[in-house]
Amino acid sequence: MVLSAGCGGFLSDPTPTPEQTESAPETIERTSTADPTPEVADASRQRFQFEDSPFRKERVIVGINDTVNYGNFTSAASDALSYWNKYGSTYGRYDAHFVLQPNATNPDIELRRSKQVNCPKERQIGCSPTPAEETVFNGSSNHTAFVDNTTVIVRIESSSETNWRMDRNNVIHEMGHMLGLNHYNYPIWVMAPPGKGIKHSVKDVSxxxxxxxxxxxxxxxxxxxxxxxxxxxxxxxxxxxxxxxxxxxxxxxxxxxxxxxxxxxxxxxxxxxxxxxxxxxxxxxxxxxxxxxxxxxxxxxxxxxxxxxxxxxxxxxxxxxxxxxxxxxxxxxxxxxxxxxxx
The missing domain is CATH 3.40.390 (Collagenase (Catalytic Domain))
Structure with a gap:
């Protein structure tokens, strides 16, 4: 298995992809379009795609392990997965259809929501593996910080100060890593690391x-x-x-x-x-x-x-x-x- 830690340090060197360089910014400003959608600027970008899914199947079961017990996290997670089911073919490195089954036994992916996450780097509010092209999540003998038996763990930090939008965006970001994306790949609006993103200046809120x-x-x-x-x-x-x-x-x-x-x-x-x-x-x-x-x-x-x-x-x-x-x-x-x- 070869993968890197989304929002964290490398577990091992991943296979480089053509887009691991700085990309042109998307239009962040929103006027008449519902949140979130792919930007026109990215619609014609050629997608670098893996030959196969690291799960070796397209239908991927996603479960939830929530120890925060605040708010309807299932709904926020569902919105995030719906985003990728709609736009994964535009941005992702492989095709996947995520199926949310909150109480699934041995799901392919577990969204593990907690008040404090155990991630490779400090001050992270989430982390997940970023598969390389040769990564296979078969679970037969692999057990890393992100793979527990047959389940890939995606960690999400949350608290009573977090709202649905913050949870949803966090899940979209980490599931973007699961689809093979790094911090400088599209969609920039959610994949860029806060304050350490693209060099090109983007319009501020004001x-x-x-x-x-x-x-x-x-x-x-x-x-x-x-x-x-x-x-x-x-x-x-x-x-x-x-x-x-x-x-x-x-x-x-x-x-x-x-x-x-x-x-x-x-x-x-x-x-x-x-x-x-x-x-x-x-x-x-x-x-x-x-x-x-x-x-x-x-x-x-x-x-x-x-x-x-x-x-x-x-x-x-x-x-x-x-x-x-x-x-x-x-x-x-x-x-x-x-x-x-x-x-």
Whole structure:
């Protein structure tokens, strides 16, 4: 067996592939297309393909071992596998159809989700093997850090701070390695290592017309730190803001934008947190080039200070402007100012 560690050091030297050099960047900016899709720039790229699958079959069973027990990880994993079932023939080194069977006995691949992963390198949030062309996952006598008997282990780190989008993207990334891809292969939006990706500069969140890869966003209001009367006020303010932006915010937002309240913090892309120490916004996202700035968002917390509850409509509305078109607040909230942190 010859394979390397995705997101980690080499277990042994893999067979070089023609695309293990820096590739031209994809267009990260999203406007009218749902998340995630292959970019037109990559559609004509010739794919280097293995002669055979390392599983020696096309139908690959994927099981789940989840010790975090937070959120619907099965749904996030299903979305990730659906991505590769749709685009694997465009990007992957071999053809595979992933079949999710969460409780499968001896699956071909196990998604092992835990609060802390045991990976070759420190500070990794996931790791998996990257097969070379001659790799065979036969399980007969091989037992490495990534192969347990007949099952290949893909490690995913998660916690109560992780949402569905972060879990899904992590699984897409690691399963990309399973398909033979390295950090400089397409799709760059998810395969590039954060802050250590392509040399070509990509538009930062502040420079884009829409900073997400999906026009449909879920909003969760955490009312655990405020009184009942304040809860109603913040929820009503949030709903009014959502209606304003869904209507187009006076023709300043993409037509496909659809914000929706959810009762699941795990499913939320945006969390409204009233009763905080101060009013500010804390975005989390991904950098696919080599600067520290985010190129797209995956989760955002909007903090409403305990003393600002009466201004919750203005504050949430202004911060939502940053999340839907960073450099262009709509007329309704143009005069409101808040702080921003980057995560």
């Amino acid at each position: 420079e884009t017309s829409y900073p997400w890869r999906d026009p449909e966003l879920k909003v969760y209001v955490d009312t655990s730190n405020v009184s009942k009367s304040e809860q109603s006020q913040v929820v009503n303010s949030t709903q009014e803001v959502i209606e304003y932006y869904n209507s187009g915010a006076e023709d300043t937002r993409i037509k496909e934008l659809n914000l929706e309240l959810t009762d699941s913090q795990y499913k939320a892309d945006i969390i409204i947190n009233p009763g905080a120490n101060a009013s500010d916004i804390y975005p989390k996202g991904r950098s696919v080039d080599r600067d520290a700035n985010l190129e797209y968002l995956v989760k955002v917390v909007i903090n409403v200070g305990a003393e600002d509850t009466d201004r919750s409509y203005d504050l949430i509305g202004r911060m939502m402007a940053y999340l839907t078109r960073p450099g262009s607040p709509p007329p309704e909230f143009k005069q409101v100012t808040v702080g921003t942190k980057q995560g």
